[in-house]
Amino acid sequence: MNESDFLRDYDPTAYEPMAVTADVVALTIRDGRLHVLLIRRAEPPHQGMWALPGGFVRGDDLKDAAARELAEETGLLPHDLDRVHLEQLGTYGKPGRDPRMRVVTVAFLAFAAWMPDPKAGSDAEAAAWTPLTATRELAFDHGDILEDGLERARSKLEYTPLATSFVGDEFTISELRAVYEVVWGEPLHPGNFHRKVLSVPGFVEATGTTTERGGPRGGPRARLYRKGDARLLHPALLRPSREDEIR
Amino acid sequence: MNESDFLRDYDPTAYEPMAVTADVVALTIRDGRLHVLLIRRAEPPHQGMWALPGGFVRGDDLKDAAARELAEETGLLPHDLDRVHLEQLGTYGKPGRDPRMRVVTVAFLAFAAWMPDPKAGSDAEAAAWTPLTATRELAFDHGDILEDGLERARSKLEYTPLATSFVGDEFTISELRAVYEVVWGEPLHPGNFHRKVLSVPGFVEATGTTTERGGPRGGPRARLYRKGDARLLHPALLRPSREDEIR
DNA sequence: CAAATAGTGTCTCTAAGACATTATTAG
């Protein structure tokens, strides 16, 4: 292989043009339900359909491109973005997934305790936090990407302290349990969950304070906790009943 | 946003040119040690350095591009490729990781029980299965990619039956244990491992036969097993002693 | 007051790991 072959290989215009986008599956919990950030497409193809927010990767890093896109759609400031967990989910590049041209999409997964109401970005006529129970069919293969993101989120709750990204700085064990119940989609045993969380080293750390009031329907004040210093939960909090996924 | 803005966004030549490659971290076990497939770069940059095999994504799917690259470097036939586990590892796109131009690399992870000796492909003057203990510094950020691949491999042995991809169709529990020991880099208790593997539903399935001979240094003939139908190991085989990774 | 909830106690069963033991093979 000589130098001209070499340069030809590195000239994308010599082959099919290829675009790289960074799309985001942004999850948050509102009103006790899991929500995903969606935009309504203002242009064809799939005009009028809901899709994941995303945009072209320019001169920045892939993760920075995803963060920028998330900030654009949500109105988050760079300062707020520091408090959002953002990780790479996977890359989707099947030919034909975008009817116009070859598009390779690097998908990211974002978790946040609270996010402002979205404002429409430049490439969407509307953006909205949508309850997962209400999601319709999405544009392109974004339905698959969303499914992969949800499975990743469910899985990461098991062996990382990620659930603390969904709650505020100080939280009660019940609030943490609500995160697990909403993401996993099944009720957990309050007493066992409580004891389990406190038994995992570094998961949470007591603040020494309690809530001002008890629950809205009674009950004592709950102790408040902060995120601990563990990066992995050991032992892990495994999901109950996944018999169907094993075989 | 009007149609011309739109098309401009989809024309990659209007911005920095971007290339997409599929690179492969191919792992196999030879002589009781973990090996990775490396090529020696025939062209600058990093001429003469070792690197992961990879190539540009053309009109095919990302995974197909990775499989093609793997086949090229190893001389594997499509038929053999069916028996190789191939999964997406992650995508690396930091600006400057290739000094020539913006390159986004989708990395794949491959596991195989046995692979033929590599032959040099078109863009390498040499290719070789290299013991991991003997890997020098790699070109580009391939050292990081390799590290990520190894960690993924170690982790997947815990909760999937992936170890069976490293052994032949029929194998003994000791052979399976050797896979775990080599990938995890630490000895395991033979008796406990044996009982544990057999206790995980669907991990392995007895063939009813045994090896022809005992071990090279004595011992009874071992029973032979096949891969079972489990997709997830439950309970998982957790790595011992990862205290350092928890915090 | 009744109802709800936080937090803890207790019991059972499973699983992990340390260690021992027996049977079978190679050399």
Add this chain to the structure above:
DNA sequence: CTAATAATGTCTTAGAGACACTATTTG
């Protein structure tokens, strides 16, 4: 024969989950 190894047994301890219970708070 001895050394090595396959396979199983035994014991201890940790952890998951079911269930009960007390204390505290709301309305």
